Amino acid sequence: MRPSRHFIALFLAASAMMLGAGQAAAQQPTNFPVISLNAGIHVIRAEVAARDAERQQGLMYREKMGPNEGMVFLFGEPAGVCMWMKNTLIPLSVAFLDEAGKIVNIEDMKPQTTDSHCAKKPVRYALEMNQGWFRQKNIKPGMVIDGLPR
Template identity: 85%
Template sequence: MNLIRAEVAARDADRQQGLMYREKMGANEGMVFVFDGPAQVCMWMKNTLIPLSVAFIDERGTIVNIEDMQPQTTDSHCARKPIRYALEMNQGWFRQKNIKPGMAIGGLPQ
């Protein structure tokens, strides 16, 4: 089991701000984006200074896909199907913990 300290971005303004302008993040820290219902979601890294990995997670808590994202880019990284959550962590965190698509994430906010 891995304990994550994730800030919650559930409002539009919080989701738009995301992790922009942050210069560092702790080893088990991240941000979970909560969407009102299953949605087709894409993320980008404009004004984001640290490399991140994002796990796109469906309403049951199952990881759909994981994408690595490079700092200060506008490349779109999209969920492969409608999702309810996106969890951003330091780049490589999911790989280091051997967390893969199809696995479940517990304790997500409702």
């Protein structure tokens, strides 16, 4: 029995819709746990990316982020860490933090690039905020971010 043209057309249309739905689902932000961090007097509402898949997703496909919102990336052990902005639509600044939460260095990152932005020494955390947030709040390397998960 040969499939009819109508059946083939329906199958192709359904396949295209499922493929499109899968791509759309991949572009939807994941719901991450949220914690409060403190940078001096400033309170940050930080989403937590602790697992490998969460760190890979990060802030991809987000179109905006609130003024005191960000994402903290947890790495199991202090390590050489680099961040990039593939599929990330908003400009960000990243602070690399050591095990005690002390800022090692801060880098500005351009949207939708694969340029590497790296910690200057092994770190346990990276905190991404809207670009310029650290500069606007006068937060610099050597300062400590409190409330980080262990």
